[in-house]
Amino acid sequence: MDKDNGHVELYNECIECINNFSDISVFLAYNVNVDAIKFFKDGQEVQELIDQFDEKEIIDMIEKYPRKITHPVEFIARLIHSMRAGKPSEVPILENKSLNDWFNGLKYDEERMGGQVGIISNLLSILNLKRVIAYTPILSKKQAEMFVNRENLLYPLVIDGNLVLKKHIESYREDDPLKINRIFEYIEGIEFNLGDEKIITPQANRFIVASRPDALRFEIKEDLKKKLPEIGEIIDCAILSGYQGIKETYSDGKTDEYYFEKAEEDIKLLKQNNKNIKIHLEFASIQSKSLRKKIADRILPNVNCLGMDDTEIANLVHIMGHDKLSEDIIKNSRIEDVIEASKILLEEYDNLELVQTHTMYYIMCLCRKDNPLNDEELKKTLELATVLASTKAKLGNILKIEDLREGVRIPHNKYGDSLNSIVENLKNNDEYQDYKITMVPSRLVKNPKSTVGLGDTISAGAFIGYVSLLKNKNNKNI
Numbered sequence: 001m002d003k004d005n006g007h008v009e010l011y012n013e014c015i016e017c018i019n020n021f022s023d024i025s026v027f028l029a030y031n032v033n034v035d036a037i038k039f040f041k042d043g044q045e046v047q048e049l050i051d052q053f054d055e056k057e058i059i060d061m062i063e064k065y066p067r068k069i070t071h072p073v074e075f076i077a078r079l080i081h082s083m084r085a086g087k088p089s090e091v092p093i094l095e096n097k098s099l100n101d102w103f104n105g106l107k108y109d110e111e112r113m114g115g116q117v118g119i120i121s122n123l124l125s126i127l128n129l130k131r132v133i134a135y136t137p138i139l140s141k142k143q144a145e146m147f148v149n150r151e152n153l154l155y156p157l158v159i160d161g162n163l164v165l166k167k168h169i170e171s172y173r174e175d176d177p178l179k180i181n182r183i184f185e186y187i188e189g190i191e192f193n194l195g196d197e198k199i200i201t202p203q204a205n206r207f208i209v210a211s212r213p214d215a216l217r218f219e220i221k222e223d224l225k226k227k228l229p230e231i232g233e234i235i236d237c238a239i240l241s242g243y244q245g246i247k248e249t250y251s252d253g254k255t256d257e258y259y260f261e262k263a264e265e266d267i268k269l270l271k272q273n274n275k276n277i278k279i280h281l282e283f284a285s286i287q288s289k290s291l292r293k294k295i296a297d298r299i300l301p302n303v304n305c306l307g308m309d310d311t312e313i314a315n316l317v318h319i320m321g322h323d324k325l326s327e328d329i330i331k332n333s334r335i336e337d338v339i340e341a342s343k344i345l346l347e348e349y350d351n352l353e354l355v356q357t358h359t360m361y362y363i364m365c366l367c368r369k370d371n372p373l374n375d376e377e378l379k380k381t382l383e384l385a386t387v388l389a390s391t392k393a394k395l396g397n398i399l400k401i402e403d404l405r406e407g408v409r410i411p412h413n414k415y416g417d418s419l420n421s422i423v424e425n426l427k428n429n430d431e432y433q434d435y436k437i438t439m440v441p442s443r444l445v446k447n448p449k450s451t452v453g454l455g456d457t458i459s460a461g462a463f464i465g466y467v468s469l470l471k472n473k474n475n476k477n478i
C-alpha cells in the first residue's frame with residue numbers, strides 16, 4: 001500500500017469511529033483546573049534553579065524522594081528525578097504564602113485548561129458527542145472561560161428544584177476559588193549538571209506541582225446529588241477522575257474517608273435508574289499509598305473500565321501484594337508484565353470488564369473472552385486513541401476533527417513489530433485462553449508540543465470508542 005493511501009485509510013477509519021460518537025452522552029466529574037505551563041527548552045534555566053541551592057542538599061533530597069512539596073528544594077529534587085528518568089510525575093504542594101510567592105516568581109509560558117475532566121470534556125465536545133456533561137465542584141469565571149463554547153458541552157445546575165444543563169460560561173460563580181497546577185515540561189536531550197553528574201533528559205515529559213486548595217472539596221453538592229439518578233437516565237457512560245486530589249484531612253476536621261464515602265454514593269446514584277451505564281475510572285499519578293488503597297477499595301469495585309499508565313498499574317498491583325511484578329513494571333514496562341497485572345485486576349474485580357494501560361511504546365487492553373466486541377473492534381478503539389495522542393502531541397491541542405490528518409501521518413514507533421509478535425505469542429499461551437488481548441503501538445511524535453493530557457486523551461478516546469461500538473452492537477441486536 002502506498003504511504004499516502006495508508007494515511008487516508010487510517011483517517012477514514014478514525015472518522016468512521018468518531019461518527020458513532022454523536023449518539024453518545026457522557027457525564028464527567030470531578031477535576032478541572034488551570035495549568036500554568038513552563039517549557040524547559042535547554043539546560044540553562046534548570047541550572048539556574050539548581051544554583052539557587054546547595055547541590056549536596058538537592059542530591060540528598062533526591063534520595064529522600066519527598067512525596068509532598070513544602071520547600072523549593074523538594075521541588076527541585078523531584079523535578080530532577082523526573083527529568084533524569086524522562087518519566088511523568090505529579091506531586092502535591094502544601095501551600096503557604098512564601099512557597100506560593102516563590103513559585104509565582106518563576107516565569108510561565110502559557111495558561112490553559114487542565115485537570116482530567118477539563119482536558120477530556122473539551123476533547124469530547126470537539127469529537128461531536130451528543131452531550132458532554134462536565135461537573136466540577138468549583139467553577140470560577142476564569143475556569144469557565146476555558147471550556148470550549150459548544151452546544152454539546154454543559155454544566156449541571158439545579159434551578160428551582162429542577163435539573164438544568166447550561167454552558168459553563170453561563171454557570172460560573174464569582175466567588176469560587178481557582179485551582180492552578182504548575183507544570184514543568186521538558187524536551188528530550190536537555191543537559192545540566194548536578195554535583196559530578198551530567199544529566200541528559202532521555203525523552204520529553206513533564207513534572208506537575210499539584211495544588212490542593214482547602215476550599216476545594218471533592219464532592220457533588222447536595223442539591224445536585226439528588227439529581228444524579230436523573231442524569232444517569234440521559235447518559236450512556238461516565239468518566240470519573242481526580243480522586244488523587246482528595247486530602248487526608250481538611251481544616252474543618254473532615255477526612256478522606258468522608259469524601260470517599262460520598263464518591264461511592266455518587267456512582268450508585270448515577271446507576272440507580274440506569275444499570276446499563278458504563279463507568280470508566282481514570283487513574284493519575286498518586287503519591288500517597290493510603291489514598292491509592294482507598295481508591296482500590298472504594299471506587300474500583302464500582303466501575304466497569306479502568307485506564308492508567310504503566311506506573312499506576314504497577315502501583316495498583318503493589319498495594320494488592322504483587323511487589324515483584326510491580327517492581328518489574330516500574331523498571332522495564334514490559335508488555336508481558338503489564339498484561340499479567342491487567343489479568344490480576346480482572347481476576348480480583350468481577351465488576352471490571354476492561355483494563356486499558358498506556359505506556360510510551362504501546363497502548364493495550366485486556367478483557368474477558370465473552371466481551372461482546374471482537375479483536376478487530378477493540379483494536380479500532382485503541383488505534384483511534386493513538387491517533388488522538390499523536391495529533392495532540394504534534395499540534396499541542398485538538399481544535400477540530402480534521403486535525404487528525406496530522407496524527408495519522410505519524411507512524412507506529414520502531415518497536416511495533418516486536419511488540420506485535422510478543423502479543424501474538426501470548427495469545428496462544430494457556431494462561432490467556434479466557435481473555436482477549438489487544439495492543440496498538442504508540443505513534444510517537446519526536447518533538448511533542450506538549451505531553452500534558454496525552455494519557456487522558458488516550459483513555460477518553462479508547463473508552464468512548466468502546467462504549468459507542470457496544471451501543472452499535474446492542475442496537476443491531478434489538
Ligand code: AMP
Binds near residue numbers: 362446454
Ligand atoms: P500519561 O503518562 O498518562 O500522561 O500518558 C502519556 C501517554 O501518551 C504515553 O503512554 C504515550 O502512549 C503517549 N505519548 C507520550 N509522549 C508522546 C509523544 N511524544 N507522541 C505521541 N504520544 C505520546
